[in-house]
Amino acid sequence: MYEFRNWGIRIGILVLGVFLGLALYLSLSISQIKAAEEKKGDPAAGEKLFFDTQGLGALACVNCHKVNGKGADVGPDLSHVGQKPVEYLRESIVKPSAYIVPGYEILSIKMKDGKTIDGLKKGETDKELKIMDITDPDLKIQTIQKDQIESITPQPDSFMFSFEKILKEDQLNNIIAYLQTLK
Numbered sequence: 250m251y252e253f254r255n256w257g258i259r260i261g262i263l264v265l266g267v268f269l270g271l272a273l274y275l276s277l278s279i280s281q282i283k284a285a286e287e288k289k290g291d292p293a294a295g296e297k298l299f300f301d302t303q304g305l306g307a308l309a310c311v312n313c314h315k316v317n318g319k320g321a322d323v324g325p326d327l328s329h330v331g332q333k334p335v336e337y338l339r340e341s342i343v344k345p346s347a348y349i350v351p352g353y354e355i356l357s358i359k360m361k362d363g364k365t366i367d368g369l370k371k372g373e374t375d376k377e378l379k380i381m382d383i384t385d386p387d388l389k390i391q392t393i394q395k396d397q398i399e400s401i402t403p404q405p406d407s408f409m410f411s412f413e414k415i416l417k418e419d420q421l422n423n424i425i426a427y428l429q430t431l432k
């Protein structure tokens with residue numbers, strides 16, 4: 250009788266151990282799935298933030314970027330940016346100067362009359378350049394004659410500032426999740 254009870258307890262402990270192990274394993278994998286989901290972000294919340302000129306104010310993405318015809322033409326059209334790798338999207342937002350999209354460099358243009366214009370190229374013909382003046386609060390586009398240009402020097406820094414300290418981690422993940430839907 251004593252022997253039997255002893256075995257009963259051992260088996261009981263064994264069953265309990267397996268059960269607890271399984272429960273721990275399940276809860277760990279559920280929290281892992283949750284963490285992955287959190288990192289993946291919520292595209293609907295990201296879309297809202299992208300167009301949020303209230304919350305982000307002048308910093309809102311839509312003030313500079315167009316998506317499917319909506320927004321501004323300061324930076325590149327992002328309607329298909331979701332085809333680019335997710336690491337690139339993240340870097341574009343937190344470290345914009347790491348890679349400047351060709352054609353979107355800030356050009357420092359020295360004119361023959363001594364004036365300089367810093368801006369983004371927004372058009373070109375044989376004789377003229379259209380430059381969005383980034384020192385003008387209204388970002389007006391000026392037309393300058395090519396034969397009046399002394400020199401053009403592309404600048405290393407992006408006109409887009411880093412959002413690293415502006416967006417919280419989950420906001421950043423949400424915006425990236427939204428950009429990934431733009432295929």
Ligand code: HEC
Nearest residue numbers: 308309310313323324325341345348349350353407408409
């Ligand atoms: C003040 C204007 C401005 C604002 C605001 C802005 N951007 Fe940009 N963005 C640019 C410019 C200019 C470029 C191109 C230069 C470069 O590559 O850094 C760019 C480039 C990008 C690119 C790379 C595009 C490509 O085709 O590879 C992404 C992605 C991007 N921005 C996302 C965003 C998001 C998301 C926001 C809002 C959180 C935002 N931007 C806010 C001006 C802006």
